Amino acid sequence: MGMAMEGIKMSSSKSIMSTHIFSTDHKTIGKQFLFFGIFFLLFGGFQALLIRWQLAYPEQPVPWWLLGFLFDGDGGIITPDMYNQLFTMHGTIMIFWAITPLLIGAFGNFLIPLQIGAKDMAFPTLNMLSFWTFFLSGVVLLVSYFLPMGVASGGWTSYPPLSLPAGGIPGLGQAFWTLSITVMGVATMMGAINYVITIIRLRAPGMTYFRMPLSVWGLWLASILNVIFVPVIAAGLIMLLIDQLLGTQFFLAGRLAAGGGGDPLLFQHVFWIFGHPEVYILILPVWGIVSELLSVFSRKPAFGYKVTAICMSTIVVLSSLVWGHHMYTTGMSPLLGKTFMFLTLLISIPSSIFFFNWLATLWRGSLHFDPPMLYTMAVIWVFAIGGLTGLYNATVTADIYLHDTMFVVGHFHYTMAASVLFGGYAAIAYWFPRMFGRMLNPFISKVHFWGTFITINLVFFNMMALGYAGHHRRIYNPNEYEFLQPLMDMNIFITIMALLLGAFQILYLYNFVQSLFKGKVAETNPWKANTLEWSMDYPIPHGNFETIPQVVNGPNEYSHPNVKDADWVCQTVKIEGES
């Protein structure tokens, strides 16, 4: 790993292999992560539609337009074990193989060196290895679809003893699940170490921590959390894996354990010690990107830049102390329950502060509603709902009722699906010209935005309403319960909206592919942004900057009164009268 920058020198001999496949250029690796993430996003999204189909039209044949032929073997219907596999893999894929590569993999790679003024990552070869290890983990995951007994079906949390052979799930699916996430963890570690070091060491002269764009702040904090907490889940997964394969009993207890056994709750603790920071790992890049984009499209510096950065850092610290709120119903001691509730509610303070800063950035700005801005505003909306509804789940008493209901499903989809999706769309729309030299079609983008915005809210808000009405999650057929039968209409409505939501994403895909090849050729700095990545012409060569830039400004000095003729100024250009 000592060979920083070696990759640049080596790649002078240009073959397709070294420039497009086993490239050490962070921009290429970023794009690889992007396509990888989009593939799994589609795959996971398709599974979500199948889940919705089953919930609205239980045990009715899957129609051809949802690829019903896949279920021909079972009379065209989704069986209970398939249903469990679907929601297990939907959650697993979306979290680990769609969101992680999209935001941290793609934009982490693409943005960090460009925005801090570095020629590449600190360890380019490690960076490439990270992607290919990630790829390997995806392959392991996909291979498990061809196992005779099918994929894992123990939920994305995979609690033992259910996820152990003694729990009754047949086959090797669970073991493949554990193995693939372990491999994914190794890849994430490689990437995260790289990001952390790159930001600490390779910032251009003058690029102090408080001159970094907030998007880099978000990615940096997420990577720090990754470095600390991925090993924690790795330890848990290794123990789970040898429980599954070698028959040890770390997480087995009660009748199923022959000789004493261990403690299933330990896995839950380890899982959520990682799991809660993980949800912040997923959302932190979005917070950063939103803060950055709001400033660009308001033509105004980010309001309270330092405070926002400090608030995000505070949340990083708090996020590692609140895992217990996922376990209120496990019979935890009253003192622990109260402590976790107190700490969890504390998160509302820094969150509300940077939320306030976001809104204040709009105040007295000059708002340009280009597609990236629309998506960004959508993040504010959906994250407000997602964040505020977290209060119910943080409260011990309310959570005792709402835990394991559709309410929780709706809540975390607002934070981790809706916010992250819109954040991702905003990032793609904004940096698409930088990545591919072309613009996304703004009209289709706007249609996609409104369609997605309306349907996604109707899907997830109604899910929370269902949960409030008592609908528990992960059930194959809600009609089994009398008290859930009146909710069937709502289930059908949600499914129709979810299908519409899916249709709008196909439109998006069309826009993406069409613009990739035939979109309008972008100018060098289409959004008139200050940050370093817009300071050179497309295509950006391997090695990015010919000479390392000297940074003199903060990242968003928009509409500076001392700058004549323009409302922006590159970070490298000195502003009169600014020290």
Place this chain on the structure above:
Amino acid sequence: MDKFKKFLPGIWFLDPPKDISLDGYRIDNVIQYTDFVITLYFGIVVAAIIFFVWRYNSRKHPHAVHDHGNQKKHLYVTVAMGLLVFFSIDVVIESMSFKDLKEAFWNFPKGKDVVRIEIMPQQYAWNIRYPGEDDVFGTDDDIVPPQNILHIPVNTPIVVQLTTYDVIHSLYLPNFRYKQDATPGMVTAMWFQAKETGNFEFACAELCGNSHFKMKGYLTVESKDEFDNWIASQEPEVSEDDEDDWGDEDEGVPTKWAWQWKELK
């Protein structure tokens, strides 16, 4: 809190299952207060967005005001914002919740009139045991009704202890706004009290396998006399001097239970 109920509209347009419990209203109240406060804050956010979009869009407001928001006064506003959230949301919800936990949910009733029940879920059914006449578990007169049938008397505190036969399950009583996990290797407890009679359902809330969705139980809340009659009509469990405490595996149903009632602190 009851006073507020009238003018606190719920934001959830679907009604929760009928509350038949003594303390369920506490949970409804916390939820209602949270509804109120998050509607308020969300309303502020939306109002701000609409106003800014209308007032500061680039057509109407072509030149933005350069402002870093890093002056002292901005910091004061920000801190005030944080404190406002802390006192209006965190402190209120927390004190409500702590009070409810202390007074009700974690305050286990003691005394003679408490009905004690042991519940041991298995994949995919509920095994329920009453102590029988001598009020001691693990004796010959224990009552084990058919699986998934739970009877409780009305207006009587019920204390339930749970453990599981195999994987993790969770006893979910929607009409009591309550759920409690049953985890292998440990005994967990919950208590509740019904204030109305009737027939209700309960469910397993923790994923426990393929037929998780079918793990439904039938709850009958009846008067004390009816309950006593029902208990009397059940055959006491036939005790076998079996070495295996967990019963005969082939039958699928445990005939004997491995744990004695645990006195809780």
Place this chain on the structure above:
Amino acid sequence: MSPQVQSPDLLQIECDYETSKMGALVTFGGIIMLFITFLATFSSMVAKELAYITLNETPIIIGGISSIILIISSVMFHLSYRQWKMNSQTRISIYLMASVGLGIVFLLGQINLWQMLVAEGLTSRGNVLAGMVYLIGSVHAVHLIVGLTVLGWLIYQLKMPRKIKLVRYQLIGWFWHFLTVLWCIIFSFFLIVL
């Protein structure tokens, strides 16, 4: 921590050295988190009295001896590094080979120790604490095997005419010492907790 080196060329070179060292430290941090989780899980199992291990003297002595062997291996590496730094080529390979050899002896000692424990009835399936001991030992052993491979590579490289970079030699040394220290901590942790 400040990257403000004015000349761009200098920046790259300076970063190479410092950056590699920092990368190694962060990686060690990750490895430490992995073992902290294992050890915390282990102590939680002990606290909950899920199982018991009573050790008699022989395993403790064997464990102690193998720890000392690992420490000597670390010392050997350090000696080779000092020789190399002083540009005296004479005994580098011998020291390094001694280091590798002692590492292998340590691993064999571990296997021997575990066999002894299993013979006493402490199987990984029957006793979760024993299982944890074997697991933690194995994960450490996997890291040791990686370390041994890198040491082997180093010996091979030293035979080549091309001069090896200082930072590489240094970082390999860090890793090897890190594993030794890690083992000592794990071993004393076992002794204290059990």
